Amino acid sequence: MTRRGPRRALARAAALVAVVVALVGVGTGTGWALWTASADAPSQTTFAKVDLGLESSSPRAVDFTAPGQSVTTAITVFNGSTVPVDYELSARVGTTGAVSADLATRIDVRVWPASTASCTSAVPDDARSGTWAAATVAAGSAPASTRVTWCWRATTTASAPDAATVNPRFEVVGGSHGWTDGWFIEDFYQNTRYASPAPAARALGCRTVDTGDGTSYATVSWDAPLDSAQWGLFVGGRRVGNTVSGQAPTKQHDVTRDMVPASLVPDGRVTVDVRSVAGAEPGPVAWTGPVVVGPNAQGQRQVSCP
Template sequence: MNRRLRVLLAVVLTVAFVAGGSSAAWALWSATGTTASSVTIGKTGAALSGTSDMTTTFSSTVTSMTKPVTLTNAGSLAGTSTTTVSVVSGSSAALARAVSVVAWPVASAAACTTTAAVGTGSISGTWESLPSMTSKLAAGASAVWCTRSTPTSSAPASSTANITIGLTVATGSWTSGAVQGGFYLNTPAASPALTCTDHSGTYVELAWPTSSRPKDTWYGAFVGPGATTMVGQKEQDYYGRFTLAPDQVPASVATSGPVTVTVKILDSAGNPTTTVVGTGTVTLFTQNDGKAIRCGA
């Protein structure tokens, strides 16, 4: 059979199958067409806000920082947010390590205040190493975490830590690109040390470094959180020193153990300014005749 006869026979058979409703004919006929379909799968995404407001310089009057961070699922699929923290190279990892952090989820940024109690689901660590602030988020939803940062006694003076928070949102095996936000933690220069002289446990004498300030400048000695509780009598530079007895330290501050004393300049109304002229440590203890105080820790 030549080629022309084979082609003619194929055409005749096809027409016959179609006319007879044959499934084979339908298969042959439909194989010559095309089909197309599409499925919208969705996307992952992440957004982070609030970190720029976390830049803080700690001092004797700024002893902690409480700020909210908002984590957002910017994708079209529900997912789980996870965070990481890191210290930017060249800044102080020692300071980041010396700032303790506690973070917990809150209903809104307005609920993250300096007086807010730490809530359920909290995490804790330092700004060098902090567990993830993990939240399950619907598409487009956000979670607010309240962070509270407090420098410890080992925080180095005159230091800056540049902290970066990273955020990703994962859905199954898909993970969004990482977004980042950063802030700075700072500590001031170390205050000059007060000169302390013991007097047999009955009192100590604390002298501040001399300066070029007018001799009639007033000074006060302060203890307690934030160095806000004044102890002893205010003095001028003419005298240049304070005396402090054990019963002059309020029991609400300490009844025993080391106490940090901070000397500040007072304004014309007798209120403390932010200018610190010296700090030192005294220790409250008990001896045979009752409460006592000595220099040092």
């Protein structure tokens, strides 16, 4: 009889533990584990909360405006657990919105752990490599109540298509003592929005005008059908002359010697550019052509057409 008492107590304790384990194992999000201390120590029950999350202050939407550009996304694993947790952080192509599977294969991805959450350092030589279509897995161990940041550097290749979008989805899974938890972020978008190349500059017309005193100047002309447009002449990157507008369909401007002094350009062939000056900044070169600057027979500076 003296042996049956302890056995019944142990049986009741085992049943109680089984019930508690069954209770704590039910639910979503956070996992809970419990175990008892060793037989050599005073008997007590210990709970371990497994709680993982992801954080990021990086921009959720970015545009690549040219091949070869890079953007770095900082993803922080937050271990809110009461115990250390082994985790795996992965990225894959999301399915939110109009996602381009082709673009996902043409963005190179480098992954490395960071000492801060800013990811401002250069990519280390041992950074892991992949693409958004087959991204590498970042794995590690996070102590209880700590944050670990990983940097994901995405670079568009030369063959990356324009006007496309990829939606990387980051997911972390980890656990301790057989209990797991996970989290994901899927609201990141990377777009290719390449700027349209400026149209090729067209050739200026040129006519030499004799002043009658042994010197000359050049009149350059161009066809611009928009009467409301405003155009300016540039020599050596500096604007010269007046604003031209309202001369449809052909616009013209004289290039005189005072517009091309020796302090601006030397004698010889000089390029004259016509650019839009309607905005705050001059537009691209729309028309271009040469004039010739040099002395006449009397040594006076003059301008003529080639």
